[in-house]
Structure formats: C-alpha cells, structure tokens
Amino acid sequence: MSEKQKRPYYALDIRVKGIEFELKINDVSLFSDPEAEGLKVQSPVNDWLFEGLNIFDFILYEPKPLPKANAQQGEESQEPAKPEMLVKLSSIDFSGEYPQPDEVLMECRFPSEEIPKLSAMHTKEVKLEEAPESTLWSQAEDITGRELEAEQTARKMIKEFAGSLESRNFEAAFEMMRYKFKEYASANGFEFERIREVVLEQYAMIEEFDFHYEDVPDSATAHVIEGDGRILRVFRKDDKPAVVFSNPEEDSCFGIPIYIARIGGEWKFVR
Structure with a gap:
C-alpha cells in the first residue's frame, strides 16, 4: 500500500452555473466565479483541512444580466443561465485500479430545501476524525x-x-x-x-x-x-x-x- 493510500485523502467536486459564487474553506477563499460564467472543478483539498471542525462558507449571489454583443443596437440584455449549484466533499479510495470517491462527507445544493433562494452566505460544517498531515494550522x-x-x-x-x-x-x-x-x-x-x-x-x-x-x-x-x-x-x-x-x-x-x-x-x- 502506498503512502497516499494509508492517509486520508479528500477532494471537492464543484459544479456551478448562473451564480456569482465563492467558496471559503476554513476562512480562506479558494474557489470563485465572480462573473457567473460557470465553474466545473474537481480538486484535492487536503492541504486546507485539519482534524476537527472544518468550515465551508458558500457566498452566493444572483448574477447581473449579461449584455449581448450587439446590445448597443438597443436589444435587451441576455438572461444568465438558470442558477444551479452542486458541491460535494468526498473521501477518496485508492484501493482499486483507479481512485474513486468513497464517502460523501458534505453536499451543498441549490436550489434545495436547505437553500431555497440565493443568499449572501450559507455555511456547512464537516468534522474530520482523520486529518491530512499539515503543520500550517x-x-x-x-x-x-x-x-x-x-x-x-x-x-x-x-x-x-x-x-x-x-x-x-x-x-x-x-x-x-x-x-x-x-x-x-x-x-x-x-x-x-x-x-x-x-x-x-x-x-x-x-x-x-x-x-x-x-x-x-x-x-x-x-x-x-x-x-x-x-x-x-x-x-x-x-x-x-x-x-x-x-x-x-x-x-x-x-x-x-x-x-x-x-x-x-x-x-x-x-x-
């Protein structure tokens, strides 16, 4: 078994469109889409996590209408994409031939009962019993x-x-x-x-x-x-x-x- 397999390994899957979006992990801004252009990211986040309670802050705003290329001719501005967001934090299993998501530790979705409308801030907490090795914190x-x-x-x-x-x-x-x-x-x-x-x-x-x-x-x-x-x-x-x-x-x-x-x-x- 490799060193990576012996240690906890965590990754985020982010899929956002039609939202002015920012995600902070433990009060550090890491992912953003200020122009609501759409964001699709899969990223390891081990070096931003620690043992105990980890805080995920989602900052969500309705986007401004996007002007059309020929807006100067008097046409109406273009409507942004339908707002949607799905963010998952998963542990990763390296025991097979290819790494695979193992357990979903946190999921945040819009629209949902939890976030029925876009608001300035929504917070999720994730408690980790096993943390990556890091001395920064x-x-x-x-x-x-x-x-x-x-x-x-x-x-x-x-x-x-x-x-x-x-x-x-x-x-x-x-x-x-x-x-x-x-x-x-x-x-x-x-x-x-x-x-x-x-x-x-x-x-x-x-x-x-x-x-x-x-x-x-x-x-x-x-x-x-x-x-x-x-x-x-x-x-x-x-x-x-x-x-x-x-x-x-x-x-x-x-x-x-x-x-x-x-x-x-x-x-x-x-x-």
Missing part, C-alpha cells in the same frame, strides 16, 4: 494588526519569486516555495523529491514557451488576511492570481496563487 502566527508589514513583505517576496522565474533561475524560485511544497507533499502523501521534480519541470515550461511575468502596479493588487487571521491572500483586482506569466503572441497565460503566512518568525509562501 498549528505553526502559523496570528498576523491580525500586522497588515502593513504583511503587505510590504508580500510585495518583496512576490517580486523576488517572479524575478527568479523571469530570469529562469528555477531552483531559486522553488526554494522560496519550499515550505508550500513540503506541506503539499505531506498533506497528500507524495514524496517531496517527486513534487520537486514535477514543479521544476513546470517552471521549465516558462522558458520553453517564452512566458514572461505580467508586472502590475501595487494599486492593481489586493491583500486580504484570511484563515482566522493567519494567512495573507494576495491577488490581482482583475480576479487573476497575484503572479501571472503570459505569452501575448500565443494568447496564453498561467497564474500562481499566492498565500503567505508567518512561520517561526519568518514570512513564507505557504499555499
């Missing part, structure tokens, strides 16, 4: 009241990290993310060295496909303290991740989400 310091220091530090860290990728110094970039990837490996039952190999291969694609960093002014970036005061989430105000690399000629890009915390007196990328 026990080690991260409360940074409430240190917002200015956190933001200034985050800007420096992001500049250094993005600069390492831009200059193709992928080893240095990985070292800045070491804590994040050690946590990911531990929480998901992977060998750290294998994660390192995969990440460096992904970073190498920046050079292969001639991607370059989209440097934006500080005013275009937002900083929010989440995770009950322990995590700083950094993102662009256009709803893109804080770090984006792109190749305009190929009309392609990819983003790297940024979450920072203070561990043992040092600021680190943690997720």
Whole structure:
C-alpha cells in the first residue's frame, strides 16, 4: 500500500452555473466565479483541512444580466443561465485500479430545501476524525494588526519569486516555495523529491514557451488576511492570481496563487 493510500485523502467536486459564487474553506477563499460564467472543478483539498471542525462558507449571489454583443443596437440584455449549484466533499479510495470517491462527507445544493433562494452566505460544517498531515494550522502566527508589514513583505517576496522565474533561475524560485511544497507533499502523501521534480519541470515550461511575468502596479493588487487571521491572500483586482506569466503572441497565460503566512518568525509562501 502506498503512502497516499494509508492517509486520508479528500477532494471537492464543484459544479456551478448562473451564480456569482465563492467558496471559503476554513476562512480562506479558494474557489470563485465572480462573473457567473460557470465553474466545473474537481480538486484535492487536503492541504486546507485539519482534524476537527472544518468550515465551508458558500457566498452566493444572483448574477447581473449579461449584455449581448450587439446590445448597443438597443436589444435587451441576455438572461444568465438558470442558477444551479452542486458541491460535494468526498473521501477518496485508492484501493482499486483507479481512485474513486468513497464517502460523501458534505453536499451543498441549490436550489434545495436547505437553500431555497440565493443568499449572501450559507455555511456547512464537516468534522474530520482523520486529518491530512499539515503543520500550517498549528505553526502559523496570528498576523491580525500586522497588515502593513504583511503587505510590504508580500510585495518583496512576490517580486523576488517572479524575478527568479523571469530570469529562469528555477531552483531559486522553488526554494522560496519550499515550505508550500513540503506541506503539499505531506498533506497528500507524495514524496517531496517527486513534487520537486514535477514543479521544476513546470517552471521549465516558462522558458520553453517564452512566458514572461505580467508586472502590475501595487494599486492593481489586493491583500486580504484570511484563515482566522493567519494567512495573507494576495491577488490581482482583475480576479487573476497575484503572479501571472503570459505569452501575448500565443494568447496564453498561467497564474500562481499566492498565500503567505508567518512561520517561526519568518514570512513564507505557504499555499
């Protein structure tokens, strides 16, 4: 039996349309569809969960009508898709040839008796007897009241990290993310060295496909303290991740989400 099979493994299945949607896990915003364009995601969430009570906050709004391409000609705006949402948290069974959902631990659906109409917030609680191995939740310091220091530090860290990728110094970039990837490996039952190999291969694609960093002014970036005061989430105000690399000629890009915390007196990328 592999290490992953010995450990609990949890995944979310998210299917949303016609809703301005945001999902927070333990007070950290992880999935969103602010334009109600539709969201279909299957994602492991081990590194966001811990033993005991886990809180899932669903923020749901009716979308604004979408304008038609030829709305300037006086036609009525386009109606959004019929609002629907189904989100499931399941444990995953690795005993067979392929991973399969085992037990559904949480389900949230709209419309339903539980959520008959769209409202600002709906909360679900999931108590886990077995939790993934993660040290963030026990080690991260409360940074409430240190917002200015956190933001200034985050800007420096992001500049250094993005600069390492831009200059193709992928080893240095990985070292800045070491804590994040050690946590990911531990929480998901992977060998750290294998994660390192995969990440460096992904970073190498920046050079292969001639991607370059989209440097934006500080005013275009937002900083929010989440995770009950322990995590700083950094993102662009256009709803893109804080770090984006792109190749305009190929009309392609990819983003790297940024979450920072203070561990043992040092600021680190943690997720």
